[in-house]
Amino acid sequence: MKRRAAAAFLGATALAAALLGLVRRQEGAAPPLPGPAHVADWWVSEGEAVGFDEAGAPRRRLRARRMVHYRDDGTTELDAPRVALVDAAGTRWRAEAERGRLSADRQRLRLEGAARLERLAPPARLDTRDLLLELDRERAATDAEVDFAAPGRRIRGRGLRAELAGAGRITLLAEVRGRHEPTP
Amino acid sequence: APPPIELEADRVEVDDNRGVSVYEGAVVVTQGRRVVRADRVVVRNDAQGPARLEAEGAPATLEDVDAEGRPLRGEGRRIDYDLRGEVVVITGEARLRQGGDRFRGEHIEYRIADGRIRAEGGDARVHILLAPREGATGDGR
Numbered sequence: 562m563k564r565r566a567a568a569a570f571l572g573a574t575a576l577a578a579a580l581l582g583l584v585r586r587q588e589g590a591a592p593p594l595p596g597p598a599h600v601a602d603w604w605v606s607e608g609e610a611v612g613f614d615e616a617g618a619p620r621r622r623l624r625a626r627r628m629v630h631y632r633d634d635g636t637t638e639l640d641a642p643r644v645a646l647v648d649a650a651g652t653r654w655r656a657e658a659e660r661g662r663l664s665a666d667r668q669r670l671r672l673e674g675a676a677r678l679e680r681l682a683p684p685a686r687l688d689t690r691d692l693l694l695e696l697d698r699e700r701a702a703t704d705a706e707v708d709f710a711a712p713g714r715r716i717r718g719r720g721l722r723a724e725l726a727g728a729g730r731i732t733l734l735a736e737v738r739g740r741h742e743p744t745p
Numbered sequence: 746a747p748p749p750i751e752l753e754a755d756r757v758e759v760d761d762n763r764g765v766s767v768y769e770g771a772v773v774v775t776q777g778r779r780v781v782r783a784d785r786v787v788v789r790n791d792a793q794g795p796a797r798l799e800a801e802g803a804p805a806t807l808e809d810v811d812a813e814g815r816p817l818r819g820e821g822r823r824i825d826y827d828l829r830g831e832v833v834v835i836t837g838e839a840r841l842r843q844g845g846d847r848f849r850g851e852h853i854e855y856r857i858a859d860g861r862i863r864a865e866g867g868d869a870r871v872h873i874l875l876a877p878r879e880g881a882t883g884d885g886r
Contacts, residue, residue: 683761709759713794714766716757728761737757737768742749743794 602632612667612696619647621696623670625661635665644670646699646725654725655679656694656701670694676703680729685711687731689721699725707733713744747828750776750795752786764790774798779809779857781824798826807833811860815844819855831857839864845876 605628612621627640642661646654656679658672676692678701679685690705701723709716709731718733755770766788774781783800790796800823807819822837832854835841839853841862849872852865864871 680761685761711761713790714759716759716766718757726762729759730762731759733757733759735755737752737754739752739754739757739766739768739788740749741752741766741788741790741795743746744792 599631599633601629604629618649621646623663637663639663642670642672644694644696646696652681654729655681656692658692668695668697670696678723683711683728685709685729687721687723692721701725709733713742715740746794747831748777750774750788750798750828752788754786766790772800774800779807781808781826782806783824795828798824798828800824800826804838807835809857811843812858813844813860815860816842817844817855817860818842819853821853833857847874848872 606626608625608628610623610628611619612623614620622645623639623642624644625639625642629638631637639661641657641659643655643657645652646656656670656672656676658676659674661673662671664670670693672692672694674690676689678687678689678692687710688708689703692701692703692705694701701721703721704719705721706719707717707721716733716737716739718735718737720734722732722734724730752768752772752774754768754772757769758767760767768786768788769784772781772783772786774783774786781798781800783802783805785801787799788795788797789799802822802824804820804822805824807817807824809817809819811817819833819835819839819841821835821839823835825834825836826832827834835853835855836851839848839850841848841853841855841864843855843860843862848862848864850864850866850870854863856862864873
């Protein structure tokens, strides 16, 4: 019995050594590829960026505690971003998160960590994580858990696809639990 | 005000432009002891909350206990439930069993408050099977 245990131990040790060797050999194989360093070219504290439509009317407002822009890929990292989607009637939707990343073309805002999307009228809020906002197309999406609440309704599920035009159309993709009750 | 309704489903689309929430995929609606099962359920909301529920299935089913404590089971291709008026309408090969009594037709209306049932045959006739009541005297008094 002891001899078999010893053999098994030796076998495992040999396997581990072989794997370790493989890993060491891979590390030394390829030097990091040359390319532009991911270096910030400007940053702003408590900044605000406003997006306008062709007629010059403000359509979205992005604020953040800190904005850091990177020359190499054109992205902007955001600390505590808050975005508002605005139309002629005023602010319709607001979104905020712990962190964010704005794409180079300024069309896609990835809200990272805990994120909240709010509609002002009629009131509704949606709590989730890692929410992608397509700003021009006024869409939102995540694969995370979603908690939607509006007066008289509470709906939870996993995965979201939302069209934010008008009062909005929100689809939860799986594991849906809903509760509808008379509004107070 | 009607009691809240709880729903479980595979997916839901909340369209507040039209004031509807459409639940799809193995939908189970629960309201107290009342349970509706269907493939698709539309909940129509207004400013006061949920007003109507429209269930479709093959069949959609309703399970309940009526005002006199009798088990009630209904099924049909569609079940419409007026949440405030507390009236359920079953259509499309509609069937309803209330205690021992059975109803079959194209359109069956069940009033929750008093347990009254009204059935219409549409093109076909209504089929009703009334079970003898326990303890009832011979002349029906």
